[in-house]
Amino acid sequence: MKFTIDRAALLRPLGHVQSVVERRNTIPILANVLLKAGNGRLSLTATDMDMDIVESVDCNVNGDGTLTVPAHTLYDIIRKLPDGSEVSLEATGEAGRVSVTAGRSSFTLPALPADEFPAMSGEDLPHRFSMAAADTKSMIDRTRFAISNEETRYYLNGIYLHATEANDVAVMRAVATDGHRLARVEMPLPDGAAGMPAVIIPRKAINEIHKLIENTEGEVSIALSDSKLCFAFGDTVLTTKLIDGTFPDYERVIPSGNDKTLMVNCKIFANAVDRVATISTEKSRSVKLQMNEGILVLSASSPESGTAREELEVSYSAEPIEIGFNSRYLLDIANQIEGEGIIFSLADAASPTIVRDQDDDSSLYVLMPMRV
């Protein structure tokens, strides 16, 4: 097997697939990328057994074949080569050796036989639909910050994607929660998604998908079953196992009777929270919000670092209330709000608060208060 390819053309797909490869592997071949050359194309595959990415690119094939080489090593080599280099990769006569050459640089890498490379079982994925890359990215942006890291509740370690109805309109919903905050984003249900099973997409796959569609436009196509999801975009196909668990019945924790409404300019609010939180203790990061007719007072205090206070003019006319929140959670949400204003719907200092974008009904956030 032999092929030559422009450095930049190889670096991009290699960059995508190598990030799937775990840094530490007990099975040697999982550290490798599978390279398949033929018909003027090179296809690259990497897997961690829970997900794989296959990406293909044009190249000059001087001999068909497949082999595997250490993914991170190859990536590092290609990355460090000067821009504009022509890279050629060839299976040497010696078994288990691959040579990589570019200009005056040459490397020999250990190769493992391609037939040992684990393939994800290609089962049938009956539900197929497509979405705009921009919508996909926005859905991920507005939910992934709330994904839980808790190992015990593994079913929270991803985004819950499902089809449902909101106000008699069929929608696709993405939900994530870590128990302290919850993010819910919806969009009109794409054609072909009706009847899809509700699935939990693991965080790692979410992050890889996000990387793939960053700075791009166009459509992505999605195919899924109740145990697997396949995401295709351009020359890249990402297939991931889904989290086998039951996502909590999140609708029950979204309060409906919160009668106190606070409206505040998003930028001004976020900047003030950030300033006041300088004083919050590292551990709790709490800030206190005191609302009174037209005024919001943000404050923080800690025995070690002192006190902070900032007053904002807001729209608030319900009875005065005092409530504490984790400042980082407030900022995470504020960062995702594109409209000018944030609307808080509050009940009392111990009950969940709803946060929305003034100009956009498609996302909703629920935030648990903290004791301050």
Add this chain to the structure above:
Amino acid sequence: MTAAAAERSPTLLCRDCLGWFPKRSLESCLSCGSPRLIQHDELSGLTIAHIDCDAFYASVEKRDDPSLAEKPVIVGGGQRGVVSAACYIARIDGVHSAMPMFKALEACPNAVVIRPDMRKYTAVGHEVRTLMREATPLVQPISIDEAFLDLTGTERLHKAPPAETLARLVARIQEEIGITASIGLSYNKFLAKVASDIDKPRGFSVIGRAEAMTFLAPRPTTVIWGVGKSLHRKLLNDGLRTVADLQAIDEVELVRRYGTMGTRLARFSKGVDDRQVELTSKAKSVSNETTFKTDLTSAEQLIPALWRLCESVSASLKHKHISGQVVTLKLKTADFRSLTRRTNLAAPTQLADTLFRTALALLERELDGRRYRLLGVAVSELGEERDADPLDLADPDAGRRKKAEQAIDQVREKLGRSAIKKGRGFGTVIRPQSSRRPHHPRR
């Protein structure tokens, strides 16, 4: 105290009549004839004490059943358990606490074995503590039957030097509560604790500034608080057998070799300990564990035991009005290998149900056919009760379970612990989702 003042201050105290005498070598007290005299040049100037009840559990049992007085008594759990306490008669045969029960019974076959009654011991421990607090408000309990006391500044109150107040205190403990205790008196906590151990039972030992270095010198390094099995081995490997060996090495060198522990080795070996007697020595964790009669291996056997432990740990948390955020599972295999597994909770908890769900997930990963002799559950990162079990957006049923558990607690408070029990405690295994993770070993 100036040298001249020291010269004048009395240095000899009779523990029975509490009479003071100037320095003189006496066989027995001049006023009451008792041989229980304490003589030390610094006797009236030392203020930090460690009081340790003698064979506490066993002493309480003997107090409550006079027929046991002359018999060897061992307090501890069944065939597989360990000795919690052994009276001094049993100790003659070599029985000591933490010894496996079967070995203790081999050594002392005619011992009377009594199951521990922790509730009773706790009550007696509190009585002892109350008397201690009459001697000084600065009492730092270390366990149920021992405490540090700082008697600095109590001379005026009691119109007596600390040594006399302490002698009076142990006499009261013996008279009013019916058990004996030993005293260590010195100028810091480390030496007070070392001293209380010298002359048990009914001891009263004093370590003064003048002889601290020479007193410690010949002792093994394990006398230093913090030198456990592994550090001891390390020190021996480095040729350091006694405290004298440590005294000979510069602090900088000890820190270089042993890290932060080096500082302690340097200072303690020279009798320096700056730790204050603190009012509350706050617990860092709440735990319970059980050793099984026979080694267990299956979920069906271990899960009911786990539930009971979680209930007991939860009950302690509730009783102390605290909560905890880190759950640790402890297991000991049949071949005595210990392993611990821990999880950080999203929020502090007090609930048996939450502890159980968390610990169960940890336990299930270890159920691979290994046989276990011990199971334990601990909760750490303790915090306030009011932070416990907040609403959880990811668990809509948590509130309902919390209410159910509180209802059970209320029934138990009225009708007793056994009034109401969960099926889990009997071996009916219904596993929550959180513990049913499909196992994907890392490849």
